[in-house]
Amino acid sequence: MTALLETRDLTKRYGSRRGCQHVTLQVRPGRIFGLLGPNGAGKSTFVKMIVGLLRPTSGEAYIQGFPCGSVEANKRLGYLPELFRYPDWLTAAEVLRFQAKLAGMAPGAMESRACEVLKLVGLTKHAGVRVRLFSKGMQQRLGIANALLHDPELVLLDEPSSALDPIGRHDIRELLKTLREHGKTVFLNTHLLEDVEALCDEVAFLHEGELRATGPLERLLYGSRGWELHVGGWWPEAAQSAIRELGDVFRLQVVREDRSGTAVLSVEEINREQLGLLNGWLVGQGMTLYEAHRRKSGLESWFLNMMQAEGKEGR
Numbered sequence: 001m002t003a004l005l006e007t008r009d010l011t012k013r014y015g016s017r018r019g020c021q022h023v024t025l026q027v028r029p030g031r032i033f034g035l036l037g038p039n040g041a042g043k044s045t046f047v048k049m050i051v052g053l054l055r056p057t058s059g060e061a062y063i064q065g066f067p068c069g070s071v072e073a074n075k076r077l078g079y080l081p082e083l084f085r086y087p088d089w090l091t092a093a094e095v096l097r098f099q100a101k102l103a104g105m106a107p108g109a110m111e112s113r114a115c116e117v118l119k120l121v122g123l124t125k126h127a128g129v130r131v132r133l134f135s136k137g138m139q140q141r142l143g144i145a146n147a148l149l150h151d152p153e154l155v156l157l158d159e160p161s162s163a164l165d166p167i168g169r170h171d172i173r174e175l176l177k178t179l180r181e182h183g184k185t186v187f188l189n190t191h192l193l194e195d196v197e198a199l200c201d202e203v204a205f206l207h208e209g210e211l212r213a214t215g216p217l218e219r220l221l222y223g224s225r226g227w228e229l230h231v232g233g234w235w236p237e238a239a240q241s242a243i244r245e246l247g248d249v250f251r252l253q254v255v256r257e258d259r260s261g262t263a264v265l266s267v268e269e270i271n272r273e274q275l276g277l278l279n280g281w282l283v284g285q286g287m288t289l290y291e292a293h294r295r296k297s298g299l300e301s302w303f304l305n306m307m308q309a310e311g312k313e314g315r
């Protein structure tokens with residue numbers, strides 16, 4: 001599948017300071033792509049180069065083959081900056097009308113498109129309401145409507161939920177899922193790991209200006225290939241016997257055991273055949289394997305592990 005957004009060796013230096021360097025990534029159409037990284041990692045620098053607000057020091061970036069910053073690339077891009085403010089005396093419809101004029105849309109096309117995007121973000125009933133009366137969540141949804149007005153393929157959202165309460169965040173999440181269902185590609189720059197975990201198909205992790213990991217979220221989270229086994233018929237001595245007989249082969253550990261005769265075991269680096277062997281051993285010992293599933297590390301622990309690994313390398 002051809003990439004919608006593609007960067008090659010994208011680098012920005014601010015004099016002697018690095019913004020980001022040698023970032024090569026691809027965002028495929030119809031996905032929600034999350035850009036992650038600690039403060040100062042270079043995320044905003046990267047985003048500003050994509051939307052054409054900053055000129056790269058070197059490297060290339062394209063949206064559907066058009067150089068980022070060009071008129072053709074910007075036609076295909078909708079952008080919601082992190083800290084935006086609309087004149088609060090305008091109504092939602094007036095904000096969209098103003099944006100449409102800036103985008104050079106014909107008045108007839110504009111009116112029907114404004115209705116469409118207001119419906120999409122759930123603000124139809126508020127079209128005539130002044131922005132000053134909008135909650136932060138509604139303002140954010142209006143911002144997304146604005147970014148969608150010219151029907152771009154790629155929507156780039158900078159921290160769209162960080163200032164919102166849980167209900168506002170939930171609404172934005174649902175809206176982003178709807179955008180994906182409509183075939184839009186969403187590029188999300190966010191600190192909210194729970195949003196990334198709930199929404200993103202692919203992620204990129206930036207640290208100290210460099211891309212340290214990128215790929216499908218599932219692959220990154222399941223990267224450890226560990227399994228968790230729930231076992232019945234367990235007795236305390238079984239732990240010693242299991243570790244003695246299997247510990248070296250499967251790097252087996254007892255995570256917890258309880259008096260009712262159940263236990264949770266963890267094993268690392270195991271394939272399906274080995275899992276079958278392990279099951280055979282358990283059955284041979286009079287135990288039952290109730291459940292076996294891939295251990296999911298969770299994005300927060302993945303993120304912290306990445307940071308720790310970076311810290312060790314840097315020492």
Ligand SMILES: Nc1ncnc2c1ncn2[C@@H]1O[C@H](COP(=O)(O)OP(=O)(O)OP(=O)(O)O)[C@@H](O)[C@H]1O
Pocket residue numbers: 014017018019020037038039040041042043044045046
């Ligand atoms: N205009 C600028 N002049 C000089 N250095 C800058 C400028 N903008 C950013 N930087 C530096 O570039 C590096 C990356 O900053 P950037 O704002 O892109 O990171 P970030 O990941 O977006 O951080 P945050 O999550 O805190 O917004 C930082 O070291 C920052 O100090």
